[in-house]
Amino acid sequence: MAEPQPRQRSLRILVLNANSSTAMTTGMVAAVEKLSLSDSVEIFSYTAPPSAPASIDNQEDIDASTKAILDDAELAKDLASTKYDAVLVACYSVHSLVAELSKYQHLVVTGIFEASITTVLALTPAPLNNDKWGIVTTGKFWEDHLGDGVKVFLGQDSSTANHKFAGVFTSGLTAGDFHTVSPEEVNAKLEVALAQLFSSGNVSCVVMGCAGMAGLENTIRTAAIAAYGKATGEQVYILDGVKAGIFQLQQTIRSKQAFR
Structure with missing residues (x-):
């Protein structure tokens, strides 16, 4: 009798809303839930602290959201751990968080842009x-x-x-x-x-x-x-872009496992 195959490890993806609007986070999560994702994919969400702008509409807002999120000690602890495999920066901009969070070399990071x-x-x-x-x-x-x-x-x-x-x-x-x-x-x-x-x-x-x-x-x-x-x-x-980001992160994680 064939040996049972080990269950594939889950891919844990954090959808990071770079503004402080919980309504926007809810909308993003609802969009992701409509995707046909494998059971091996787990989606987590994060909303920027109240000190971040509720709507990101210019470079000053991008900078302020980056500072608020990088100052979040609890998030930094989670990102430094093995809690997540990937992070999706869910702000449609050339957002500085993509580069900042890429410093966590064990994480796959991209933005929706x-x-x-x-x-x-x-x-x-x-x-x-x-x-x-x-x-x-x-x-x-x-x-x-x-x-x-x-x-x-x-x-x-x-x-x-x-x-x-x-x-x-x-x-x-x-x-x-x-x-x-x-x-x-x-x-x-x-x-x-x-x-x-x-x-x-x-x-x-x-x-x-x-x-x-x-x-x-x-x-x-x-x-x-x-x-x-x-x-x-x-x-x-x-x-x-949120849906595209989820799909891309899955593929990138698998590609890193296959080609490194």
């Missing part, structure tokens, strides 16, 4: 067609911040054109607005940004550039169909 770009490249590999991808997000600050961040991540010079990247399109909302403003107002402002994105060319992938946008896929799908028609609009990828 970085994970979304890697996933887009996997979903849109053909180099010869005219398909584009773009980011739809909140306030104007993010246009340059994320646009420049995409080029840095891809190793491009700031003056180099990227013909696949349609750009960053903003709604004028804040991250917190997605949980406090009426759905009608959110949808109306988001629809304006989406119309601009879809009119920029043949967009085959839309990245939701804010963790607070989880659950707004139907609004984006409706806008894609309005712009391109039902057949084409239904083929547009709608990418949630």
Whole structure:
């Protein structure tokens, strides 16, 4: 009789909300729970302390959230231990926490911004067609911040054109607005940004550039169909960075185990 195989060790992933909004953490966790994850994956969540901004809307907020989280002694203790295998920094920005937490060499760390770009490249590999991808997000600050961040991540010079990247399109909302403003107002402002994105060319992938946008896929799908028609609009990828980050961390953990 064959010997029973040992149970595969769980992968323990911490979803780290870099702002102090518990409502946003709840929304992220709800999005993750809809994924078809293996029983060997355990998801944990963390919300930044009250000293962190409730909504991250500029570089000052990024810096303040980084300080508040790095000052959390209990979190630092957990990260230094073997409690987690990976951390997902769930703020759609070029967030300094990604580099800071990568100093824990036993952890796999990524941000939802970085994970979304890697996933887009996997979903849109053909180099010869005219398909584009773009980011739809909140306030104007993010246009340059994320646009420049995409080029840095891809190793491009700031003056180099990227013909696949349609750009960053903003709604004028804040991250917190997605949980406090009426759905009608959110949808109306988001629809304006989406119309601009879809009119920029043949967009085959839309990245939701804010963790607070989880659950707004139907609004984006409706806008894609309005712009391109039902057949084409239904083929547009709608990418949630939190979900992309979870998938990428799983793969990276397995890859480190296989290739090191």
